[in-house]
Amino acid sequence: MAARINRRALAAGLLAATATPSIAKAGHSVPTLRGDDTARLPDHAAFWSRLPLPFSLTDAWHMLSPATQAEIGTAVLGMALANYVYGDGRADADQFKDEGLRSAASNVADDLLNRIDDRLWVLLPDLYGPDGDHPRWALDSGLAS
Numbered sequence: 476m477a478a479r480i481n482r483r484a485l486a487a488g489l490l491a492a493t494a495t496p497s498i499a500k501a502g503h504s505v506p507t508l509r510g511d512d513t514a515r516l517p518d519h520a521a522f523w524s525r526l527p528l529p530f531s532l533t534d535a536w537h538m539l540s541p542a543t544q545a546e547i548g549t550a551v552l553g554m555a556l557a558n559y560v561y562g563d564g565r566a567d568a569d570q571f572k573d574e575g576l577r578s579a580a581s582n583v584a585d586d587l588l589n590r591i592d593d594r595l596w597v598l599l600p601d602l603y604g605p606d607g608d609h610p611r612w613a614l615d616s617g618l619a620s
Contacts (some may be wrong), residue, residue, distance in 0.1 A: 527616045531609045539598060547594065552589050557584035 505559035523532065524545065560580035562570035570575050596603040606611030 486528050526618070527612050529612055535599050535602060543598065547591060550591050554587040554591070557581070557587065 530538075539547070557580040560571055560576050561584060563581070570578075596606065600610070601612075602610060604613070613619040
């Protein structure tokens with residue numbers, strides 16, 4: 476269970492790492508790019524500095540191919556949109572009216588988080604460790620046994 480929680484914390488941190496937007500493939504027009512004039516996501520540097528990671532989360536992100544970055548980024552957008560539709564914690568007036576749709580959205584958000592988590596575990600074994608075990612940095616530092 477602790478390894479699963481650690482994997483989720485690392486997945487969340489990796490997904491929050493700064494990423495460069497992909498350039499559209501030839502033949503696809505891109506409207507004005509968004510994001511540079513809005514508040515940036517927190518980097519939680521104080522938390523990450525407590526962990527003896529083998530490389531930064533930004534470096535980890537850039538180890539992924541552009542196709543994989545796009546796949547994960549799209550999944551994160553889908554997860555956030557599904558959480559919005561689910562509406563847990565929102566006032567009743569702010570929730571979608573279709574309970575079946577809300578329930579399905581919750582399932583989609585959970586499924587995407589779990590699949591992102593599993594995908595990152597395979598892609599970044601230096602951060603997550605071998606399947607079913609803690610990563611080397613956690614074992615060597617005494618943070619896990």
